[in-house]
Amino acid sequence: MSNAPAQPSKSLFGAGLLAALAASLCCITPLLAVVGGLGGAASAFAWLEPYRLYLVALTVAVLGFAWYRQLRPTAAAADCCAVPEKKPLMQTTAFLGAVTVLAALLLAFPYYGAALYPTAKSSASAVAATGTAPMWQTRTYRIGGMTCEACAHHVEQAVQQVPGVQTVAVSYNQATAQVRFDAVQAQPAQVESAINSTGYHVLSPTR
Structure with missing residues (x-):
């Protein structure tokens, strides 16, 4: 029987990604404005910029705690012959790794986002x-x-x-x-x- 419920893990993943996205929205929306023709919407999330460092710290803390929960030793099963229960996809280490990579890409967007802009005409x-x-x-x-x-x-x-x-x-x-x-x-x-x-x-x- 598993001691860690699934829902808290999903909440941690969602909170980590949401914080990473919020930290980068002020730089993602200008690119969306150019590609999608959204015009003045580019500065809609500029107000988030002063909170970027706090959002980055929140992302690292949430995902760090998620990794701690994922990798902490589990109590030995009473029945040594019991077959380990297969974890759902969203509780696997591979899924947490994918979430972490995605969050890292979002956090780093301000440093590489400019390279994604379409080439300007002369x-x-x-x-x-x-x-x-x-x-x-x-x-x-x-x-x-x-x-x-x-x-x-x-x-x-x-x-x-x-x-x-x-x-x-x-x-x-x-x-x-x-x-x-x-x-x-x-x-x-x-x-x-x-x-x-x-x-x-x-x-x-x-x-």
Whole structure:
């Protein structure tokens, strides 16, 4: 007869995965916004960023306890000839290992998520011939709401769609976007609108 009920184990697995997912949602949603065209939904979970370290610690603690329960020695059976009871799949070490790997991938997403973004089209090709000489301008926009490199890639993708934009360099660490564009085809307000459409917001443009 088993001393460990199945339900607590399922609860631990679910809590561990949920905490890992919550810790990474602020960086997963920008990628979903680009791939699925969700627009402003990208910043919906940015409020979770200040709690990320706590969620990571919760994930490690929950899964650590699950491993302790899984690997702790069991009491010897009274009947030495009894056939060991086969565990359900969700109580096996292999399943816990799969859950742990999935949680680790979720927790590490902010560090590799930017590599999953679709390749951006060359912005230089967006500067079409208009019959007049281009009037190049470079502006730097301060952006609020970005929480990781995935957010920066989302902003880059949006700004590159503005006709006349030649180059875009978004820095998550500095919370800025430096944009070079042809003032004949694009206006600063169009660039600002493209940034705001991602769900993040322009704090102030500077020269």
